Amino acid sequence: MCGIVGYVGQRDATEVLLGGLARLEYRGYDSAGIAVQSERGFAVRKRSGPLPRLVSALAEDPARGTLGIGHTRWATHGAPSDTNAHPHSSEDGQVAIIHNGIIENYLGLRSELESAGHRFASETDSEVLVHLIEDAYRGDLVQAVRGALGRVRGAYALVVAHAAHRSIVAARTVSPLVLGVGAGEMFLASDVPALLPYTRQIVFLHDGDIAEIGESGYAVWALAGAPLQRSAVTVDWTSEAAERGGYPTFMLKEIYEQPAALLNTLGGRLHDESGEVVLELSTDPGRIDRIQIVACGTAYHAGLVGKYQIEQLARIPVEVEVASEYRYREPVVDPRTLVIAISQSGETIDTLEALRQARRGGAQLLAIVNAKGSSITREVGDVLYIHAGPEIGVASTKAYTAQLAAVLLLALWLGRSRGVLDAARGAEVLAELRRLPLLIEQVLQPERVQAVREVATRFASSRNYLFLGRGINAPSALEGALKLKEISYIHAEAYPAGEIKHGPIALVDSELPVFVVATAARLLDKTRSNIQEVAARRGQVIALLSDGDTLGVPVAAELRVPKTAELVSPLVNAIPLQLLAYYSAEALGRDADKPRNLAKSVTVE
Ligand code: AGP
DSSP: OEEEEEEESSSOHHHHHHHHHHHTGGGOOSEEEEEEEETTEEEEEEEESOHHHHHHHHHHSOOOOSEEEEEEESSOSSOOOTTTSSOEEOTTSOEEEEEEEEETTHHHHHHHHHHTTOOOOSSOSTHHHHHHHHHHOSSOHHHHHHHHHTTOOEEEEEEEEETTOSEEEEEEESSOOEEEEOSSOEEEESSGGGTTTTOOEEEEOOTTEEEEEETTEEEEEETTSOEEOOOOEEOOOOHHHHHTTTOSSHHHHHHHTHHHHHHHHHTTTEETTTTEEOOOOOOOGGGOSEEEEEEOHHHHHHHHHHHHHHHHHHOOOEEEEEHHHHTTSOOOOOTTEEEEEEESSSOOHHHHHHHHHHHHTTOEEEEEESSTTOGGGGSSSEEEEOOOOOOOSSSOSHHHHHHHHHHHHHHHHHHHHTTOSOHHHHHHHHHHHHHHHHHHHHHTSHHHHHHHHHHHHHTTTOSEEEEEEOGGGHHHHHHHHHHHHHHHOOEEEEEEGGGGGGTGGGGOSTTOEEEEEOOOHHHHHHHHHHHHHHHHTTOEEEEEEETTOOOOSOOSEEEEEOOOOGGGHHHHHHHHHHHHHHHHHHHTTOOSSSOTTOOSSOOOO
């Protein structure tokens, strides 16, 4: 997650920017930087590492002014360095930008700009934007930003300042940005906490908005140009509520953070022109004969999905096992076995001990982790960070979808490196991965969320649920059941849909909601017959379908998600499953952030 702050007014901009970045510290730091407007252009100070490093750099070499932009990033990709830190400046020093997100087509744009004579200072995709804006600028900064954004594909939060303008331009798609309204001054930030010491008049920008802030106020347009009315609201949040971003719980905030979190998981790792995934791993794909994945809970479900992806794309046999079982048996491993641990916290003792067991057997070790520098990351040869940002809610949501994306990146990387996945198929899957942040945004649109909320409320008094799924979505059913159990305390079971007639169908009666993940067109006929079996016994079927698919069977409820490739469908299907659990818990008055008997990280055996 990144922290962005901007200011224009009469105050010392450096003080406002540093204070704002410090208040976003629950997002953590990996590099930080500010650009403050001066007579000649901008004073830019940026350092890799935590914010205090930037503060001491500014103590030695202050930046004075009353207009500026500031940025901090949590666990960025690639070697964080001073040059890769934001803000990025144009060659003439007149433009400074901050960007969070993915520029999907940056490689092509970069070579076009370099052949036109532009010289790049960093290896980031973001820097493309400052060169495009410099080229497009003819005196109107908003127009120049609009022109640059018209050239790029991707999702972003973008903030731009120009030496000749007493204003700052901001634009967002997927990644959040808010404006703060003051008297004779204006603020902007990626999240509300940064602004509360100065103002509680907040303007929440929407996807596709472009805004300009100045001392006299602000204006907002659609990217296409039409002026928009975005009124300020008064937020009376406490600072903790502000960290929840105004959401009632961290869990709901983290459900809605998933598009932005995915941008951070994917950012810097997808090169679609070449169809390649770039992962800084020392693991040699040629030295792997088989893979064992060890994890617990939701992370284990991510491993089950990963099995389908790795076996399909990299043609390596994969076993997935609950870590607490793996660690107590004598697993058969050797130096050509890659054991992968998946863990959000990186502290789960069962997963840690399973890794140690694998190491004793001589296996290669790799971890897919969220929490930087956690215990598990110190036990393995390679770490693939998911960059989902801090996950506070006990029930794992954004970390799950980020784990799924990370495993798919690994499957692509293994397949391409071993020469078993051709570039065309690799690029196809890559394009599907890129669509995900925007697709998940669509699943989080109010009407779709409301449809899930109505189903959750309708069945909240049920004593049991059954979840069914097929193929790569059989683990989705397991994850839906776990989410529901752990925060609403409703008992739930999950089965591969084809298994229901081998016993579980005896459970079906008119009191039993049966949630069927039926988004894969390829398997819809088969799943349709399972649904008919349940409906014939008066089971209350809740069918999760892809837009455009027709079930043709009368069911209690139909929920829909955008159509996606089967390989990435578990990431999209996770959202309605999370929301079903969340709104069931809400209907029952449960504490979704701190469910009974549970802890965020199970560091005891
Ligand atoms: C998931 O919602 C639960 N909180 C739990 O199953 C969790 O996934 C499990 O404890 C593993 O945690 P980890 O990812 O931090 O290792």
